[in-house]
Amino acid sequence: MSDLRQAAKNGEAFDMDTGLPLSMLKAESARSWLEFARAYVKARWPHAAAKSREGLTDTMTAVTLALLKDAPGRPDASLLRVLLRQYVFVAEERRPDISPDLGRALRWLETASMPITALDEPRLARSALEVLALQLDGQPAAASTFRRKRAVFKHALGYAVELGDLASNPLDRVKWRPPKQNGAVDRRVVVNPAQARELLTAVSYVGRSRGPRLRAMFACMYFAGLRPAEAAGLRRQDCELPATGWGLITLKKTRPQSNKRYTDSGETFDDRGLKHREDDIVHPVPIPPELVTILREHVDTFGTADDGRLFVTSSGASFSGSAYAQVWKRARVLALTPDQVESPLAARPYDLRHAAVSLWLNAGVHAPEAAERAGHGVDVMLRVYAKCVDGQRDVANQRIEDALAA
Structure with missing residues (x-):
């Protein structure tokens, strides 16, 4: 009754047949958020990569849980989350x-x-945005995570406008200051060449075969600046490995890992085109003689999978992300001092890529060339990767001191 009085007070028009104000009539006839969200996911699914599907599911799950009435018999939140992530917001098959x-x-x-x-x-x-800004434990989500989820939510609402479910995008009317994010790499994670080589040597001592089989994969991240998914998908036919001098890697595919319910194949790895590039675009990366030698030795020792992939288990299967992360964790203990192990220095395999690009820039490689090798735009390169490698600060201090004394 209070809603009816408020509508009359606001001067709203009423429908002659139902006696309801037009705003309430529209709500009565509107489809639910859940119905719309399922249709949106179904429309997006065929065109999205596995990782994008996973992010889509996470975002729509969080928003759906925020847009529920206080109805009796509410199931446990964890059960609803499982229902949405594993059943509602995935492809029927x-x-x-x-x-x-x-x-x-x-x-x-x-x-x-x-x-x-x-x-x-x-x-x-606004309440939906606030949910996206938090992790499940209530802690603030990383700025990059929030921006990614907000983009999915806003795109979904734009689709609702396109279909006529909404007159305009509600987020355009919400004043929200997103968390600040500069995206710059923490210089403390970046190893110098001596540390990188020590880590690669340590990898070869981890386990009976897993470490030795992964050493060259980590070397590709450091010497060629490859992303882990790019290195995981590297094939022998993508590599020019001359007996002497520089070689060349021609990247054609990445092999990101995701839950099998998000991949087209139903496997945990998804063969995709290169990040930020069209599917039929290749990416040539020159590689130094040291990496050429490492890759030649790897092929001589371990061979390849049937499809030419270089980095596989003894049975020809792909290494999981958790497997090579565990190898890296143990290698850090072998190669670094106790203080360095506790520090962010090369905490993740991805930090080898950061070290590679930082090294190129500090060596005087022009930003456009470094950006091309890394598969990034120049603006991203200068904003994110232009960091000194670990151990360079003393050199810089000495140069400044020499200049002041002149």
Whole structure:
């Protein structure tokens, strides 16, 4: 009754047949957020990479849980999250058989989901953004994570406008200051060449075969600046490895790891085109003689998979991200001092790529050339990677001291 009085007070027009104000009539006829979100995911799914599908599912799950009525019999939040991530927001062919508990939760969810028009109220649109800005434990999400999820949410609302579910994008009316993010690499993670070589040597001592098989993969990240997914997908036919001098890697595919429910193949690895490039674009990367030698020795020792992939297990399977992360963790203990192990120095394999690009820039390689080798734009290169390598500060201090004494 209070809503009717408020509508009359605001001077709203009423529908003659139902006696409802037009705003309430629109809400009555609008489809639910859940119904729209399922349609949106279905439309986006065929055109998205596995990692993008995973991010899409995470975002729509968080927003859906924020747009629920306070209905009786609400299931546990963790059960609803499993239902949305593993059943509702995945392709039909990837859905498991639904259990009785999840079936009951789905029926509740379908009745409790707010109409999509509820987002016309800025308060609700803001509450959805606030959910995206937090991790599950309530801690603030990284700025990059929030920006990525906000972009998905805004695109979804734009799709709702396109379909006529909303008159305009609600986020355009919400004043929100996103967390600041400069994207710069922390210089403390970047190793110098001596440290990099010590780490690569240490990798070869981890385990009976896993470490030796992964040494050349890590070497590609350091000497060629490859992303882990690019190195994982590297094939022998993509490499020119002369007996002397510089070689060449021609990148054609990446092999990112994701949950099998997000990949087209149903496997945990997804063969995709290169990041930031069209599917049919290749990316040539010159490689120094030291890496050429490492790769030649790797091929001589371990051979390749049937499809030419270089970095596989003894049975020809791909190494999981957790497997090579564990090898790297153990190698750090072998190669670094206790203080360095506790520091951010080369904490992740990806930090080898940061070290590679920082080395190129500090060596005087022009930014456009370094950007081309790394597969980035020049603006990103200068903003993110132009960092000194570990151990360079004393050199810089000495140069400044010499200049002041002149």
